[in-house]
Amino acid sequence: MSIIVQKFGGTSVGSVERILNAANRIIQEKENGNDVVIVVSAMGKSTDQLVDLAAQITAKPSKREMDMLLTTGEQITISLLTMALTEKGYDAVSFTGWQAGIETEAAHGNARITNINTDRIKNELTKGKIIVVAGFQGISSDQQITTLGRGGSDTTAVALAAALKADKCDIYTDVTGVFTTDPRFVKEARKLAAISYDEMLELANLGAGVLHPRAVEFAKNYNVPLEVRSSMVNERGTIIEEATNMEQNLVVRGIAFEDQVTRVSVLGLPNELTTLSTIFSTLAKNGLNVDIIIQNTTSDDRTSISFSVKTSDLEDTITILEQHKSVLQYEKVESETGLAKVSIVGSGMVSNPGVAAEMFDVLANEGIAIKMVSTSEIKVSTVIDQAHMVNAVDILHNAFELSKVAVIV
Amino acid sequence: MSIIVQKFGGTSVGSVERILNAANRIIQEKENGNDVVIVVSAMGKSTDQLVDLAAQITAKPSKREMDMLLTTGEQITISLLTMALTEKGYDAVSFTGWQAGIETEAAHGNARITNINTDRIKNELTKGKIIVVAGFQGISSDQQITTLGRGGSDTTAVALAAALKADKCDIYTDVTGVFTTDPRFVKEARKLAAISYDEMLELANLGAGVLHPRAVEFAKNYNVPLEVRSSMVNERGTIIEEATNMEQNLVVRGIAFEDQVTRVSVLGLPNELTTLSTIFSTLAKNGLNVDIIIQNTTSDDRTSISFSVKTSDLEDTITILEQHKSVLQYEKVESETGLAKVSIVGSGMVSNPGVAAEMFDVLANEGIAIKMVSTSEIKVSTVIDQAHMVNAVDILHNAFELSKVAVIV
Structure with missing residues (x-):
């Protein structure tokens, strides 16, 4: 029998109605003859409400007590979802992070999973039960309740899928999949049938929050196939897996972009071996x-x-640089705001050296000046004026023929 | 160093403001040089809100999942209260039921505490920390989250006080103490300085919810002195302890009453040894x-x-009796509604045989007919017309001179 892990995010369990809807999705998978393990987030905005309560008491809550507070959110969801499954006639049982055997390092707010003891889950699976696990949370070796930080529920789902050797991990969310670019800006954006882990990582900031990079890395390391799909619309989503079975060997698979970018230039630095490490470790230490x-x-x-x-982050960056001027020994700092980053992503680029040049060409023909460039094996990023951002994405989407493949449903 | 356990009920932690207020009470006790262990309930109406959420999903939630759901309420309170203590400069740490070592039987919704493993609490106490424990909840030997049922937080507090050999267990609530009768009905009602465990048990329905009978029994069994006091008003409350140190050997210490009472008469039953047990076990089995x-x-x-x-309960009672008529073999059932129960309570009655007679006399002089009577060692209960209830309480309060002792502040 196959094990399927399904993860439902906050919006997918944001109301009683949506919890009942999620229950139907789960039952569908169970009726397909699979063992089903569910991971859920806190309901909708409930985490924000808890954070707000804490903020009314203290400006600097201890991380341990924030973990104690926030983990109640997922605990509420698991009980309600389990009730919904039982009400619909299916045997189900809920587990908090510690009950599910999610062991983490002894850190609060952003702990990493160190081990998953799956005994209890497996034991209940053999009884035919649907397992509902609280995402985002675990237990440290000193019996503290910990949380996994941003994207924690995604990570819980992928880690559980890896530990249980699940066939698949479905991430149910409020979008229908991963798109070639943000459909709110580009009409022709289309949903991808499949994408590789690396491409997904490079596209992480597309449709913010679809899937946390940490979870994608985890899935890549343990080779867990993911599917990002909608909890509202019953259609296939986007499969994220190793770069096999791809719909086509597309050179460019997606276009990512973000605004509110600033370029900072530190001029007249001593040309020494340690200059780069000194400047960026100083900035990193300051967050x-x-x-x-x-x-x-x-x-x-x-x-x-x-x-x-x-x-x-510009103001803080300038402040930190000035505080460390005597060590860094630069002449001056300049900055330019009002910029945006536009990136093309695709694993086909590796064997296709002309892709970056084609991107520059397309932008130049449109009269868009490139301020910075950065390239990796599967990504070319450019920094341009923010005013040109949407237009640049639009013309690149056309130029690389991203809208030409039929939408996969 | 003395250990003091303080319990704050739902209204006493019902808002951020009240949590900060409770923190001040706790700090006061800490500053007195005591080790302090706090037990809290869920904030105000939050439990009702969770129950309502579950009710939107199912009419018959599993008890296990209700425990999973409801225990989040106290978990929220412990984290917020601990943040408040830390914000005020005091070292504090929160514990869920399982972290505090509250072990219960493997039952949901109404589990009894079987053991308290105090190691973790004692360890943190030696570091000078204030311990904040989630009331109402525990863990069973099969690692399930359980709850203690109604009055559960009171029980947690008393059980912890017993296990830690605490000097005292203070129950902070929304009343200033235990009164001779309900001050909403009888102007002369006064706060008692002290009352015995048994008297408290008999007066349990006075000022409903002041202190759960189960907690009082627990305190009696382990001889834990309790004090019921207000979290809002800074004054002495009512001490509940063995019948020593009592302010006076009052014959009657309080008057309890309740309305909405119905008398049911089952007539023409066979006069057999098993008649009583058959009829009442039938009713009990049906709740x-x-x-x-x-x-x-x-x-x-x-x-x-x-x-x-x-x-x-009248309608159900009649139905059950009719369903079992063939077994019970009675001739007919009669009932009278619109009645009330008025009881006088006091351990002095044991050695004072005329007390019941005096009560009947006082009522008769006022023209109040007694429909039923029941007596115990420290209590005489009468059933009368509901229309006379408040008047009966008033004249009994005077007759037994309950208002004559000065109010203790």
Whole structure:
């Protein structure tokens, strides 16, 4: 008998009605003759409400007590969903993270799963029960309730699928799958039938929150096939798996983009071996995430570095750089806001060296200036003016013929 | 160092403001140099909201899943209260029932505590921390989350006090103590400085919900001194302890009463040894609680039984009796609604045989007919017309001089 893990996100269990709807999806899979293990998030905005309660008490809640507080959210969902399954005539049992054997490191707020003791789940599966597990939470070796951080329920689902050697892990969410680009901006955006783990990682910021990168990495490491699909609409979603069985060997599979990007340039740095590591470890220690990095050596003893950050991080970035000026020994810092990042992603690029050039060409023909470029094996990212972002995505979507394959339903 | 257990009920932690207020009470006790262990209920009406959610899904939720659902309520309170204590500069740590070592029988909805493993609490106490424990919940030997049923948080507090050999268990609630009778009906009602466990048990229905009888029994068995006091008003409450140190050897310490009482009479029953057990075990099996029972043998082979039930149970009672008529072999059933029960309670009665007679006399002088009577060592209960209830309580309160002792503050 196959084991299927199904994960339902917050919006998919956001009301009693949706919980009943999720129950129907689960029953459908059970009726297909599978053993079914369900992972759920907290209902809709309930986590936000709990965070708000804590904020009324303290500006700096302890992470341990936040974990204690927030884990109640998923616990409510598992009990209600289990009741719904029982009400519909199916034998089901709910488990909190610790009951499901989700063991984590002894950290709060962002613990990693160290082991899953599947005995209890397997025991109940042999009795024919549907298992409903609270996502996002686990237990440390010192018996503390821990949480897995952002995307935690996705990670729980994938980790359980790996530990149970499940045939598949379905991620039910509020979109019908992974699209070639954001359909809110590009009419021709179409749903992909399949995508590789690496492509999914590179497209992570498309349709924010569809699937957490950490869960995708986990799935890749343990080779767990994922399907992102809608809990509302009954249609096939997007399969995420190793780069086999792909619908076509598309050169470009999707276009990702984000606005509110700022370029920071640190000019006149000493040209030493440790310059890059010093500057970026200083920023990282202060919690600042840098995206694209470009180094430009202008003379033998001086170098310049440009990098992109979220515009909301600009002020902190400048402050940190100024605080460390005596160590970093740069001449000056410049910045440019109002930028956007547009990336094309596809594993076909590896064997197709002209793709980056084609992208630059398309943008140039449209009169769009490229401010920064970064390339990887399966991705080319450009930083351009934010004003051109949607247009750039649109013309690239056409140029790489992303709308030409029929929508998979 | 003394250990003090403090329990805060749902209204005492019903809002962020009240949680901060409870934190101040706790800190006061900590500053007195005591080790402090706190037990809390779910916030205000949050349990009702969870019950309502479940009711939207199923009319018959499994008890296991209801326990899973409802225990989130106390878990939210412990985290918020612990944050409040930390915010005020005190080291505190929260524990769910299972983390606090509250072991129960393997039953859901109404489990009894079988053992408390206090290791973890004691370990944190030695570090000077305030311990905040989720009331009402525990863990069974098969690792299920269980609840203790009604009054569960009171029971948790008393059981913890017993297991930790605490000096005292304070029950913070929304009343200032235990009164001689209900002050909403009798102006002269006064707060008692002290009352015995047994008297408290007999007065249980006074000021409904002040303290659950189960917790009182537990406290009596382990000789844990309790104090019922207000979380809002800073004044002494009512001490509940063995019948020593009582303010006075009052013959009557309080007057309990309830309305919506119905008398049911089953006439013409066979006068056999098993008649009583048959009729009342039949009713009990069907979940019907009978209060006062009176048997009246009218001839050698026939007998009649009267008993009181809540008026809301009358219809079910009649139905059950009719369903079992062939077994019970009675002639007919009669009932009288619109009655009330008025009881006087006091351990001084044991050595004072005239108390019941004095009660009957006082009622007779007021022209109040007594329909049923039941007596115990420390209680005399009468059933009268509901229309006379408040008047009867009033004149008994005067007759037994309950208002004469100064109010204790």
